[in-house]
Amino acid sequence: MSADGLEPLKIRGYAACTGLDYRIKNGIYERIEPGAFAHQHGPVYAALSHDPSRRYAWTGNGSLRLWEDHAGLAFELDVTDRASAWLASRVACNEFRACSIMMKAGSRFTHCTEFGRSVQVMNRIHLDEISLCHSGANPGAACWLDVEEFDDIPAGIRVAWGDWHAGYQAYLKAKAPSRPRTVIISNQGRPSSGKVSVPSSVIALLKAGPPMGWGRWGT
Structure with a gap:
């Protein structure tokens, strides 16, 4: 995020398409x-014409x-300085x-x-860089x-634009931290509706509290 609190301009697209x-x-x-890109390791740069x-x-x-999605190797590049703004x-x-x-x-x-x-047939690819180029x-x-909206870009790349936005949602979902599964014990000693089922022996231990001599759970 920039100093004025705004998200930087971004260049998006596919560095390569699969299949x-x-x-x-x-x-x-x-x-x-x-x-083919699943085993990538090490840094990757974005360059101009290699x-x-x-x-x-x-x-x-x-x-x-x-990230790799259903169509290929997708990317997103932040525009943060004069050089990338020119690009x-x-x-x-x-x-x-x-x-x-x-x-x-x-x-x-x-x-x-x-x-x-x-x-x-490329089965495994280790990238050095991706490049923007004339062709x-x-x-x-x-x-x-x-x-740029769908109607703003050249007709020849609109399919890629649509694929990218569909894959981006899956990418964001995969990046989101998973929420921990919690257990709520009801007054009757049974898990509340819709929660994870817990064996009765575990419920009994939870209700009994910490063993004698323990100041707090887990200490």
């Missing part, structure tokens, strides 16, 4: 399998957040609407032939600003 075949080089295709000298956010300080302005001008990823050692893949073409190989990997 789609796309051409990478010399007639070879690539496909990222769902779950240029290590132009980094705008990273997972280490929370300015870049990544956001270029996104809004449709200069950088595509996204791409840079893999590092430890990524795993297999080769197969499907429908007469060679396909490199990318992975279809559906795109970005937009959080202040």
